[in-house]
Amino acid sequence: MEKRQGKSCVELRNVVKRFPGVTALDHVDLEIEQGKIFTLLGPSGCGKTTALRIVAGLETLDEGDILIDGEVMNDIPPHRRNCSTVFQSLALFPHMTVEGNIAYGLERRKTPNHEIRKGVGEMLTLVGLEGMEKRRPSQLSGGQRQRVAVARSLVLKPRVLLLDEPLAALDRKLRKEMQVELKRIQGEVGITFLYVTHDQKEALAISDTIAVMRMGKLEQAGAPDEIYNTPRTKFIADFMGATNILSGKVTATGDGKLQLKTDSGLKVIALHNEGTASNEITGISVHPELIELLPSDTGLQGDNRFKGKIKEMIYQGDFIETKISLSQTGELLTAHFPSRLELVTRLSPGEEVLAHWSPKSSNTLLDQ
Amino acid sequence: MRSNRILMVAAIVVYVLLWSPVVVLVVLSFSNNRLGVKWEGFTLRWYIEAFSSSAVISALRTSLIIAVVTVVVSTVIGTLAAYGLYKYKLRGKEFLRTSILLPMVLPYVVMAGSLLIFFVKVTHIPLGYFTIILGHVVFCFPAVVFVVLARMARIDWTLEEASADLGADTATTWRKVMLPLLAPGILAAAALIFPWSFNDFNFSYFTGGVGTQTLPVYVFGLLRYGDTAIINAVASLFAVLPIIILLLMGFLSRQKTVVY
8 A cells, every 4th residue: 555645644524523413523624743742632522532433443433534554444444443532530440450451452463572661661651550461440649540541541652642631630740640641651652642631721731733623613723822823713712712803794804903893892903914804804802911900090101001990809819810891892701911010919800901802912813 | 325235136136047957957967866956965966868769869959050051141141131231222121121030020929830830831841951941040140130130230331342342343342341340249149049949849849850859849749758857968958058158258369459
């Protein structure tokens, strides 16, 4: 078979999957680069797990093609795809030891005993579980179980490792630790990871590429900072925490900038990317941490400066979530204000402030 | 405190009622009294007589063979049926599941009688081991289905997918993953139905025909001749054997420290 030119490891081409009453995947195209961590991100029911199960071969597709290393895999059963899955429940065999769990896949391949032992040993070192080989899953902590599940799959040297919300059962601290661990392990083995999560922070921390899904469609794919800073649609902006979303129409362009009049009547300024037609822009989004609060007697000259009144302040530890209702339109803006800033201590609900953000903080939205 | 004492008394009463017939039976089986109804000094005579009687030995062997085969066949069929009822989406599954109980709720005399007619008049199967075992399986395997179903409800079924994902075929997945996980349920079901089959009178009596006599049927025959002392000895075995098996099971399950 002819080797493909590109470096894509997994490819979905125009994939459609229907379940009774719902289209789980609606003409999805995506390409996963060899040796990277690719994350499918979206709320529950967006089709991300279905996409993963189609790659694994646990679901069949209704239309389109699934390719692994350039080969069409539509009718190839799971055990002949050389993918391996880390399940959400981990699915460690409770009646086997750590060693038995990791060796299971190799035994099925009739690998000679000394090679099994060698492979298991290597994996235990890789995931940092030396000396635990005789334990049973019930005798391990959540993080250790996680490592066994990853080792059990990686020992088979799959072409792609599929991870279905593998950290969902862990507490926040352990989850962050395991994110770092998974990234390290992936870097060491160089195997492509297809990662599924609904947690945008986890996706940002772990991925090389994030694909955001919604209602069976792929909304946007890109590097984590791209998805975070320049979400293309209201849905993604909201999902990535850019909660200040102002819908409106472009009224003027020029000088590399554009002016957008929001539905409520605010005039906001954003940078104008030459590539986008201004009539396609449907609004802007601003991340709360990019909104500055200035004393109310600061001048109104300049872009994106609006008078407002603090409605509520919610203490969040490292920052203070501040809701400001704009005097001009009554619109609510959310600003995340670092707790360390002196000014915060002098602010209180009811106070007049000036909300400001720079034009380059305005991200233009292109909803259809 | 008062209610505690009442509970205690109630518990004692229950256990006395539970155990006293067995104790009386076992004690009288050692009594040197031909009718075995009162204590006239210790003897092992009835046991020796029972076990030197080729009829008793033969009946015991017949009962054991039938019970073992019944247990094996019932657990296999019952486990497969439970798997089907648990995993597959089929119309009327609830009805199928409930209707499996039918042989257990019908009076055994009725069931056994109709089976006899079925064997003799409809299918012309000669009466003997085969027909007795068939009858036993009919009323034993529903219990297996329900015990195993209960176990299945507690299993993480992703394990089956995980096994396939790691390259195991269906047979290997069963052998290496599903059976070990279902084993506690299957063993419990086996322990439950073994005495059912071993102690059964109705099916063995009706469908046994001439020459295939199980122990309960043989004991029934003895009763008609008033040989109650030997009956006591044989009956003590009936009482003591399952107790030994139960104790053994309890011991074995304590040995297993793994909690799934």
